[in-house]
Amino acid sequence: DGGITQSPKYLFRKEGQNVTLSCEQNLNHDAMYWYRQDPGQGLRLIYYSQIVNDFQKGDIAEGYSVSREKKESFPLTVTSAQKNPTAFYLCASSIGVAKTQYFGPGTRLLVL
């Protein structure tokens, strides 16, 4: 049963704390992406990775970091430098040359 999983579903961050959101896919997709959605807004690209060990900044990368050590995994760290981290975070993946992206269920991050 192929798909994209994100965990946890809800995550709470304290001030000054770094937190990491997990994204795993078993679709054998080359490319993976992280988006952020705020209320009443579209999805904004944070980071993307086209192949293992390579990733590029998206439109709103400040305060975030990623790694791509395995094809299946693309974790996102929300650092303390991100001053407004409360949002719904979505991970997606796509086959290398295709442009259709498939999304995971999302993680809602809240600040305590």
Place this chain on the structure above:
Amino acid sequence: DQQVKQNSPSLSVQEGRISILNCDYTNSMFDYFLWYKKYPAEGPTFLISISSIKDKNEDGRFTVFLNKSAKHLSLHIVPSQPGDSAVYFCAASAGGSNYKLTFGKGTLLTVNP
């Protein structure tokens, strides 16, 4: 600078009627367009796409029309069903190996029984 615009935040239609969701874009480099459906607190689900070499693509109840000269695309849902009630996002991608998608802000569709 919003390159993909969905100017209607919401749309309400009666069950069985046609729903038409609109999307405008400004970047002439966009050559691939997609529509996603999203329920609250869930990830978007891919619905249908269209390449710029076509002007229409149909999949069951869903049809996407592309007017390149007007930089406009629309999603038609016929007949509309209550289960279609969701937020619909338009997205676009430029050519080459850049897989980045640019999303509009979405339109909330409500289909009334």
